[in-house]
Amino acid sequence: GNSVTQMEGPVTLSEEAFLTINCTYTATGYPSLFWYVQYPGEGLQLLLKATKADDKGSNKGFEATYRKETTSFHLEKGSVQVSDSAVYFCALNGGANNLFFGTGTRLTVIP
Amino acid sequence: DSGVTQTPKHLITATGQRVTLRCSPRSGDLSVYWYQQSLDQGLQFLIHYYNGEERAKGNILERFSAQQFPDLHSELNLSSLELGDSALYFCASSATQGDNSPLHFGNGTRLTVT
Numbered sequence: 001g002n003s004v005t006q007m008e009g010p011v012t013l014s015e016e017a018f019l020t021i022n023c024t025y026t027a028t029g030y031p032s033l034f035w036y037v038q039y040p041g042e043g044l045q046l047l048l049k050a051t052k053a054d055d056k057g058s059n060k061g062f063e064a065t066y067r068k069e070t071t072s073f074h075l076e077k078g079s080v081q082v083s084d085s086a087v088y089f090c091a092l093n094g095g096a097n098n099l100f101f102g103t104g105t106r107l108t109v110i111p
Numbered sequence: 112d113s114g115v116t117q118t119p120k121h122l123i124t125a126t127g128q129r130v131t132l133r134c135s136p137r138s139g140d141l142s143v144y145w146y147q148q149s150l151d152q153g154l155q156f157l158i159h160y161y162n163g164e165e166r167a168k169g170n171i172l173e174r175f176s177a178q179q180f181p182d183l184h185s186e187l188n189l190s191s192l193e194l195g196d197s198a199l200y201f202c203a204s205s206a207t208q209g210d211n212s213p214l215h216f217g218n219g220t221r222l223t224v225t
Contacts, residue, residue: 036216043113043201043216044154089154097142097205097212098167101154 002027002094006102009087013080013109021075021105023064023090032093033057033066033073038104039086047075047088080109114138115217117202123223129190132220136183136204142166143185144205144214145177149198160185161207192224 007022025033032051036044048057053068062077073090090102114137124130136143145157147170156169160179171177174192179185189196199219205212 041218043115043203043218044214045113045216046213096159096167097214098144098156098159098169099214100156103153 002031002092002100004090004092004100004102006090007105009104010106010108013107015082015109015111016079017109019075019077019080019084019107021088021090021107023073023075023102025071025073025090025092027071027092027094030068031095033064034091034093034099035062035064035073035075036089036091036101037086038089044089080107082109082111085109113215113217115202115204115215117200117217117220119220120218121221121223123225124192125225126192126194128192128224129188130192130222132187132189132200132202132222134185134187134202134204134217136185136202137215140204140206140215141183142205142207142212143179143183144203145171145185145187146201146203146216147198148201148219149195152198154201157187189222194224197222197224 003026034049035047037047048059050057050066056065087104091099116135141162143160148154157171159167177187201219203214203216
């Protein structure tokens, strides 16, 4: 079956620190992979995606590379800002756009 | 603003009751998805409608049902409510039902069952 395992949080970093949030998946075939972000009081927003192996998704300084060999899609950012504080969800497309989400990782960035 | 509207924002009700959550998709989007977000289960896919027809079911209880109307808005009906149904319910829409048509999420309805 389809599942996503995500790094447990919460994660607290100082501004300008390097961020990594680990994500691994189990799926049949090679699904598209996504990172969504949820700011307080809001719905989820698509942050980035990758649709095939070795693709790199990027947006707003965040990056993630689809690694088929390790079934991973880790999220990275070189220098986080206070405004990046949010909950981050890794997800895979189980077919027909039905997404399977990880449990979410709460990131807090302190000045 | 995602363009997806969910009402009400908050709902407080008692066990055994029935509630209806409403979702208006982004203009032009034909697909509507419902998700439940709870502390213990995380974000779970419930059901997907495309242009008025049910397309896929996830972890949706038999006490829950949904429909999508001709104007494309959708309603999620939750009945015989239990304490464990307390959660944030999200609606999302996408232009088509095809893989990778981006999902746009509403801000959710927070349901509290007392």
